[in-house]
Amino acid sequence: MTHPGATPSDKHKVVIIGSGFGGLNAAQKLKRADVDIKLIAKTTHHLFQPLLYQVATGIISEGEIAPPTRVILRNQENCQVLLGEVTNIDLASKTVDSILLGHTYRTPYDTLIVAAGAGQSYFGNDQFAEWAPGMKTIDDALELRGRILGAFEQAERSSDPVRRDKLLTFVVVGAGPTGVEMAGQIAELADHTLRGAFRHIDSTRARVILLDAAPAVLPPMGEKLGKKAQDRLEKLGVEIQLNAMVTDVDRNGITVKRPDGSIDRIEAATKVWSAGVSASPLGKIIADQSEAEIDRAGRVKVGPDLSVPGHPNVFVVGDMALVDGVPGMAQGAIQGAKYVANLVKSELKGADPATRQPFSYFDKGSMATVSRFSAVAKIGKVEFAGFFAWLAWLFLHLVYLVGFKTKIATMLSWTTTFLGRGRSQLTITEQQAYARTRIEQLEEIAATVDEEKAAS
Numbered sequence: 133m134t135h136p137g138a139t140p141s142d143k144h145k146v147v148i149i150g151s152g153f154g155g156l157n158a159a160q161k162l163k164r165a166d167v168d169i170k171l172i173a174k175t176t177h178h179l180f181q182p183l184l185y186q187v188a189t190g191i192i193s194e195g196e197i198a199p200p201t202r203v204i205l206r207n208q209e210n211c212q213v214l215l216g217e218v219t220n221i222d223l224a225s226k227t228v229d230s231i232l233l234g235h236t237y238r239t240p241y242d243t244l245i246v247a248a249g250a251g252q253s254y255f256g257n258d259q260f261a262e263w264a265p266g267m268k269t270i271d272d273a274l275e276l277r278g279r280i281l282g283a284f285e286q287a288e289r290s291s292d293p294v295r296r297d298k299l300l301t302f303v304v305v306g307a308g309p310t311g312v313e314m315a316g317q318i319a320e321l322a323d324h325t326l327r328g329a330f331r332h333i334d335s336t337r338a339r340v341i342l343l344d345a346a347p348a349v350l351p352p353m354g355e356k357l358g359k360k361a362q363d364r365l366e367k368l369g370v371e372i373q374l375n376a377m378v379t380d381v382d383r384n385g386i387t388v389k390r391p392d393g394s395i396d397r398i399e400a401a402t403k404v405w406s407a408g409v410s411a412s413p414l415g416k417i418i419a420d421q422s423e424a425e426i427d428r429a430g431r432v433k434v435g436p437d438l439s440v441p442g443h444p445n446v447f448v449v450g451d452m453a454l455v456d457g458v459p460g461m462a463q464g465a466i467q468g469a470k471y472v473a474n475l476v477k478s479e480l481k482g483a484d485p486a487t488r489q490p491f492s493y494f495d496k497g498s499m500a501t502v503s504r505f506s507a508v509a510k511i512g513k514v515e516f517a518g519f520f521a522w523l524a525w526l527f528l529h530l531v532y533l534v535g536f537k538t539k540i541a542t543m544l545s546w547t548t549t550f551l552g553r554g555r556s557q558l559t560i561t562e563q564q565a566y567a568r569t570r571i572e573q574l575e576e577i578a579a580t581v582d583e584e585k586a587a588s
């Protein structure tokens with residue numbers, strides 16, 4: 133099926149997969165190019181993932197970090213935004229297949245830019261996802277908000293002290309930036325925002341545990357900053373458990389193996405998984421048809437020009453690409469996307485692909501917030517922590533949020549939360565809390581019906 137409403141064009145066809153940092157920046161950088169762009173993504177929004185934890189903990193609304201892609205690109209006439217999940221890329225016929233509600237659409241390309249990002253990895257234990265959602269999408273963040281606030285609600289109604297303790301125990305797996313931010317914010321929510329709001333339970337007695345199989349907090353930021361983040365979290369009452377390998381996750385808790393081989397059980401109703409990433413399966417589809425290799429995380433090893441070996445018109449950028457010295461961070465995707473867009477533009481003007489300069493990444497540093505008024509930052513060799521790091525973090529995140537209104541709304545939400553103790557997004561709905569379980573139940577029912585049909 134072709135795209136209804138699309139005007140046939142003999143212009144150079146650029147297909148971009150994904151509307152995250154890579155996809156959106158590639159499209160925007162091609163704004164003045166004489167090309168016909170189709171941007172295909174499986175969500176209708178561009179997602180600012182670094183602030184997902186604030187949606188999950190009720191500080192900001194999902195709209196503030198997920199503006200509709202077609203509205204962002206409304207004035208870019210050379211670009212059509214298409215909703216659909218890409219299921220296949222055919223490098224030989226230069227086409228991309230995407231599915232929307234059971235319909236498959238085929239889109240031809242001259243240049244393909246793949247920026248489909250990464251999902252959560254459970255290191256081969258996908259069954260953990262049911263009880264420990266990750267933090268990759270708006271759905272994840274809203275579900276976690278439902279689970280976190282729902283646990284306090286259930287604890288208020290519980291007369292069984294053991295069950296109450298389980299409901300008031302929150303385990304965050306993975307002590308990278310997302311885990312640190314989540315643990316810090318759950319602790320502040322319990323201590324600060326919800327203090328005094330219940331009659332039967334004391335929210336400040338909630339137990340927040342941050343655990344990791346690694347021996348340090350925030351390993352990529354170095355020992356000094358990791359220690360500072362750990363000290364600050366401990367001051368907030370977060371329990372840090374390092375060298376702790378999760379071996380099982382179920383409805384009621386988590387099983388952990390310690391370095392001495394002993395096995396521990398933590399009873400906890402709410403678990404958050406922020407421990408690993410796995411690149412989009414589109415990477416494997418590309419690797420199977422080319423000489424490209426993929427690593428254990430499914431990232432495609434691209435050439436110095438970010439193209440797939442043997443396919444100079446197919447580029448992989450962002451979290452899906454494996455490039456030495458380029459981290460899986462927003463800047464890696466943004467800079468890679470802009471570099472590729474510039475290549476496309478210059479080659480349309482006649483530049484020879486054989487003379488491409490390699491992509492070079494400019495490291496602008498990295499940051500993580502720990503709690504209000506406290507962050508850690510590493511810019512080049514300069515490392516700093518505390519209030520000024522936090523101010524720098526606020527400022528940079530505002531700069532990179534898309535849209536003026538969004539920036540104002542976010543600033544207002546931050547003022548309410550950080551200067552007072554209120555959070556403006558504490559609403560939860562039944563759908564947020566139970567959607568994943570319900571969808572899985574529906575899928576099971578559908579599978580049983582299919583099996584019964586096949587058997588009859």
Ligand SMILES: Cc1cc2nc3c(=O)[nH]c(=O)nc-3n(C[C@H](O)[C@H](O)[C@H](O)COP(=O)(O)OP(=O)(O)OC[C@H]3O[C@@H](n4cnc5c(N)ncnc54)[C@H](O)[C@@H]3O)c2cc1C
Binds near residue numbers: 174181182219414
């Ligand atoms: C919770 C969290 C916090 C983070 N914090 C920071 C931070 O503080 N600083 C920082 O620099 N980085 C941070 N990152 C990392 C950063 O967000 C990523 O590196 C960046 O988003 C990568 O950009 P991308 O374009 O490669 O992928 P993404 O931004 O993930 O975009 C992928 C896009 O592809 C689409 N897609 C995926 N599969 C398909 C398909 N089959 N068909 C169609 N569309 C598809 C998705 O819908 C999405 O639009 C964080 C990430 C997470 C999850």
